[in-house]
Each structure stands twice: as C-alpha cells, then as structure tokens.
Amino acid sequence: MFEIDADHAIGIYFGLLALPLALLALKFRSARRAVPGTVLGASVLMAMSGAIHVGLVLSHLNDAVTAALFLGNGVAFIVLSQAFTWRWWRPASTALIIATVLAGVAGILIAFLVGSGESFDDESTSPAVVIAVIVMIVAVIVANWLYEALLTSSARGATLGKQALGLRIIRADGAQLSFGRATARYFLKVMITPLVPLFIGYLMAAFTNRKRALHDVLADTLVIRSS
Numbered sequence: 535m536f537e538i539d540a541d542h543a544i545g546i547y548f549g550l551l552a553l554p555l556a557l558l559a560l561k562f563r564s565a566r567r568a569v570p571g572t573v574l575g576a577s578v579l580m581a582m583s584g585a586i587h588v589g590l591v592l593s594h595l596n597d598a599v600t601a602a603l604f605l606g607n608g609v610a611f612i613v614l615s616q617a618f619t620w621r622w623w624r625p626a627s628t629a630l631i632i633a634t635v636l637a638g639v640a641g642i643l644i645a646f647l648v649g650s651g652e653s654f655d656d657e658s659t660s661p662a663v664v665i666a667v668i669v670m671i672v673a674v675i676v677a678n679w680l681y682e683a684l685l686t687s688s689a690r691g692a693t694l695g696k697q698a699l700g701l702r703i704i705r706a707d708g709a710q711l712s713f714g715r716a717t718a719r720y721f722l723k724v725m726i727t728p729l730v731p732l733f734i735g736y737l738m739a740a741f742t743n744r745k746r747a748l749h750d751v752l753a754d755t756l757v758i759r760s761s
Contacts, residue, residue, distance in 0.1 A: 541593035548589025549582045556581035556615065565619045572742050572751040577618045579730065579748075580627065584611030607634060624754050628718050631752070635725040679720055687716040692760070706744075706754045715753060722749035 545693050556578045560566050566574055587608030594601045607630075635710035685693045691710060703719070705711060711719070727735035727748045735748035744756060 542590070543761050544593055545586040545589040549586040552582045552585030553578065559616065563616075569618055570742075570744075570751075572738060572746055572748075575738065576627070576683050576748060576751050577615045578729075580615035584608045584613075584615060587611060603637075618739075624752060625718075625740075626724060628752050631726050632718065632721050635721070678724075679717065682720045683713055683716040687711045687713045687718070696757075697760075700760050701757055702760045704758060706756055709720050711755065715755065719749055719753035719755055722752050725750070 559581075560574055560577070585608065587604045589603045589608075590604045591608070594604060610630055612625065614630060617623055617626075618628070682693055686703045687710070690697055690711065691704055696702065701712060703716075705715065729735070730748060737747075738751070739745050739747040740759075742751075746756065750756065
C-alpha cells in the first residue's frame, strides 16, 4: 500500500477541501458561460493545486523561506484559477505551472547534489558519476524537447509519429504553432498533465467537444487531421 507522509497529507486534505469550494465559486460566476468547459476544468484543478500549496505551509512553519514560497505559489494559483476570463490567462497559467515544476526539479537536483556531496568523504560516490548522470538526464530532456518543439512548430506541425498517423497540431485559431508555444505544450504534456489523477488530464481529449487534453487547453492548441 502507498504511504503518505503526514507533512504532505495536510496538503492533500486542503486540495480535496478546495474541490467543492472551487465548484461552488464557479456556480456563482456568470462569466463561466462564456468560456469552454475545459477551461473551467483547468480552473478547478488550479484552485486545488493552490490549496495544496497553502496547506503545505502549515507543515513547513519551521522553515520561513519554504513556507513563504508555498504561500506565494498557492495564492498565485488560487487567484489565477478565478481569472479565467482574462485575456492572458492561458500564458500566465502556463508560465506559473512551468515555473513551479522547474522549481521542484531544481530542488530535487540540489537535494541530490547535497546528499551526494556528503557521501564523497566515504568515497562511495564519485563526483564524476554524479555529474555524468545529471548531464545525461539534461541531455535526454533537451533532446526530447527540441525534437517535439521543432517539429510541431514546423510547417508540417507534427512529430514523425503524428505525421504517420495523418495528424498535426495547430493553435486554436488555426494558425501554425510558434516555437515558444510548442515548447510550452511539450512541458505541459510531460510535466503537468501526468500529475492529474486517473489519467484525467489525457482522458479529457475523449470527452471534450474539441478533443483537447489538459495540455492542449492550457497551451490553446488543437490536434487535427492533416488535410
């Protein structure tokens, strides 16, 4: 069975508590009728994420910096979750999510390096090995990112696999993707959509009217058949 650390459980409780509150808040927002249901779904998920961050503040009160970061990030998620009619809501939300994920990855790498540094005295881990592993991980991430971002922002608008299936990716208004938007879509797809439980972020593509997964909603993109 899975075990959840007590320090993290409080964040999950806050997130679950935020679900009915976020749905109730939407019910009283008349503006909800002017936006797609997928955007409203993303708004609810962002509110839950913000609540999780706020909840984690309580278990990190002994670390003022970490608590402040959790609080600031949580408030930003909650505020943006209710600003879904804002013209720049999608890019702002995308930037916040990517920044959050990259900060988490940076924290993990720092913790790994600090832990490895402590073991150097025992000669159990070589600094060269640690550096080689990090370089290899970064190389794989960069290679995958460039492969997808360059090809989906090209005139064909698709990776080789999608081209073989007769598919392409475009902006919601029908325009070709820029490299920046293709980059945002890639990192949303590999870092954010998998975080939604029960593959809901991906399954959205089967039930939404424009067949868009969560990363397509946030990046404002569409997967269509090539003409």
